[in-house]
Amino acid sequence: MTRAMYLASAAAIGLASAAAPPAVAQEKTDFSVAWSIYVGWMPWGYLDQSGIMDEWAGKYGITVDIVQINDYVESVNQYTAGAFDGVSATNMDTLSIPAGGGVDTTALIIGDFSNGNDAVIASGDTTLEDLAGTSVNLVELSVSHYLLARALDTVGLSERDLGGVVNTSDADMIAAFASDDVDTVVTWNPLVSEILSSNPDAKILFDSSEIPGEILDLMVVNTEVLEANPDFGRALVGAWYEVMELMAQGDAEVLSAMAEASGTDLEGYKSQLEATEMFYDPADGVAQAESADLPDTMVGIAEFLFDKGILGVNAPSADFIGIEYPDGTITGDERNVQFRFDASFMQMAADGEL
Numbered sequence: 222m223t224r225a226m227y228l229a230s231a232a233a234i235g236l237a238s239a240a241a242p243p244a245v246a247q248e249k250t251d252f253s254v255a256w257s258i259y260v261g262w263m264p265w266g267y268l269d270q271s272g273i274m275d276e277w278a279g280k281y282g283i284t285v286d287i288v289q290i291n292d293y294v295e296s297v298n299q300y301t302a303g304a305f306d307g308v309s310a311t312n313m314d315t316l317s318i319p320a321g322g323g324v325d326t327t328a329l330i331i332g333d334f335s336n337g338n339d340a341v342i343a344s345g346d347t348t349l350e351d352l353a354g355t356s357v358n359l360v361e362l363s364v365s366h367y368l369l370a371r372a373l374d375t376v377g378l379s380e381r382d383l384g385g386v387v388n389t390s391d392a393d394m395i396a397a398f399a400s401d402d403v404d405t406v407v408t409w410n411p412l413v414s415e416i417l418s419s420n421p422d423a424k425i426l427f428d429s430s431e432i433p434g435e436i437l438d439l440m441v442v443n444t445e446v447l448e449a450n451p452d453f454g455r456a457l458v459g460a461w462y463e464v465m466e467l468m469a470q471g472d473a474e475v476l477s478a479m480a481e482a483s484g485t486d487l488e489g490y491k492s493q494l495e496a497t498e499m500f501y502d503p504a505d506g507v508a509q510a511e512s513a514d515l516p517d518t519m520v521g522i523a524e525f526l527f528d529k530g531i532l533g534v535n536a537p538s539a540d541f542i543g544i545e546y547p548d549g550t551i552t553g554d555e556r557n558v559q560f561r562f563d564a565s566f567m568q569m570a571a572d573g574e575l
Contacts, residue, residue: 252453253286254307254440255300257293260410260493261333261438262309263479264464265289270478277460281452285460300324300441306453307442311364312519315441317526320542320559321533325444327561328437329454330461331506335436337496338410339368340428342398342417349376349426352405354384358397359407361388364436367525369407371435372427398423410493411485433498434509435518444561458566459575462503469501503570507547510564516552519544519560523553 256265268274269287278285288305290296300308301319307329310318319326341349341357349372359365366386373379380386389397391412397403398416405426406416417423429436440457447454467475473487480490500506509515520539526532527539536542543558545551547565551558569575 248449249446250283251286252283252306252446252450253288253304254309254442254457255288255290255296255305256309257290257296258483259293259309259438260338260483260490261497261499263483263490264332264461264468265309265440266482267475267479268460268464271464271475273463274456274460277456277463280459281456283450283452283456285453285456294318300443306446307440307457310439310441312437312439313364313367313522313526315439316519316522316542316544316560317531317533319441320544321526321531321536323533323559325559325561326441327444327447327563328439328510329442329447329563329566330440330458331437331500331509331562331567332440332461333438333497333499334434334509335364335409335429335438335496336433336498337428337430338413338493339364339408339436340413341369341372341405341407341426342413342423343405343426344398344420344422344424345404347404347424347426349373350378352426353378353382355405356384356387357405357407358387358389358394358403360391360394361386362529362531365407365409366529367522368427368429368432368436370525371432375427375431395419410496411489413496414489414492428496430496434512434514435522437509447563454566455569455575458503458570462570462575465499465501465503468499503567506567507564507571510562510567511547515562516544516546516550520552 256262265287266289274285274287296308297310297314297318299305301322301324315326394406394408394412395415398406476490477487480487523532524539527536533541540553543551543553543555545558545561547562
C-alpha cells in the first residue's frame with residue numbers, strides 16, 4: 222500500500238469536511254468500511270471474500286460492506302468525507318486527515334505495528350551520521366518521512382542537517398535507488414525487499430523494528446456511528462479475530478489467498494509478516510492500546526505533523542487535536558478530542574463476549 226499522506230490531500234479533505242453538514246449519530250443497519258493493500262490489512266479482503274464478515278454481521282442483524290480502494294490516501298479521504306463508516310489507516314494518517322479534518326474517529330482495532338517493514342536504505346558503507354549534507358529520496362510527508370526523522374534523531378541529527386529530501390513516488394523508488402545519483406532512500410515493503418534483493422551493495426541503516434509500537438496499523442471508525450451502533454463494532458471485531466486465529470494457526474489456504482490478493486506468493490507474504498508485529502490475540506491489541514508508551518508516541522507524531530504543517534487545517538500548535546486513551550487520559554486539547562483509542566471491543570473479543 223502507499224502509506225503516504227500528502228499535504229494537498231489533507232488540506233482538500235479538511236476544507237471538504239468543513240463544508241459538509243455535520244454527521245448525525247443515528248441507529249442504522251447498513252455499514253461500509255474501506256481498506257487498501259498492505260500486509261497487515263489483507264485480512265479485510267479475506268474476511269469479505271470468505272463470507273466471515275457476512276456471518277458476523279448477520280449475527281447482529283446488520284450488513285457490513287468491505288470495499289477495497291486501490292489508493293490508500295484516497296480511501297482515508299473518502300472515509301473523512303463520509304463515504305465510509307470506517308477505514309484501514311495508520312495512527313499518523315488518522316491523526317492528520319480525519320481527526321485533523323474535524324471527524325471524530327475511534328481506533329477500534331489495533332491490528333499490528335510495523336516491525337521492519339519500513340526502512341532507511343543506503344549504499345556501501347554509509348552510516349546514519351554520513352547522511353549529513355546529503356539528499357534522501359522518500360515519499361514526502363509519509364510514514365517514511367517520519368521514520369527518517371526518528372532515525373536521524375538517534376544520532377543527534379535532524380532534517381535540517383541533510384542536503385534535502387527528494388519527494389519520490391513509491392512507483393519510482395526502485396529505479397531511483399538503482400540510479401547513479403541516488404544513494405539513500407526510505408520506503409516500505411515490498412519495496413524494501415525488492416531493493417535489497419536487486420542491489421547487493423544496499424543495506425538497511427534503520428528500520429521500524431527500532432521504534433516498536435510507533436507505526437500502528439488500525440481499523441478506525443466514525444465515533445458517532447460507533448456510539449449509536451455498537452453492534453457494528455462487535456461485528457467488525459468478531460470477524461477480524463476469527464481470521465486472526467486462522468492466521469495464527471498458519472492456515473496455508475488463508476495465507477495463500479491473502480498472498481495472491483496482495484500480488485505475491487505464500488513465501489513472499491510470510492516474509493512480509495515476519496517484519497510485521499501482528500496482534501493475533503485480541504489481548505495483545507488491548508495491551509498496545511493501554512501501553513504507557515502510546516501517549517508519548519502520539520505526542521511525538523503530533524509534533525512531527527505540526528512541524529510539517531499538516532496537523533489539520535490551520536492548526537495553531539502541536540496540541541491542536543485531543544487524543545483520548547482507554548483510561549480516559551487525553552493528550553492535546555481536551556476541548557477538541559477527535560481521535561480516540563478504544564480497547565473495549567478488543568477486550569470483549571479477548572473475554573469471549575462477542
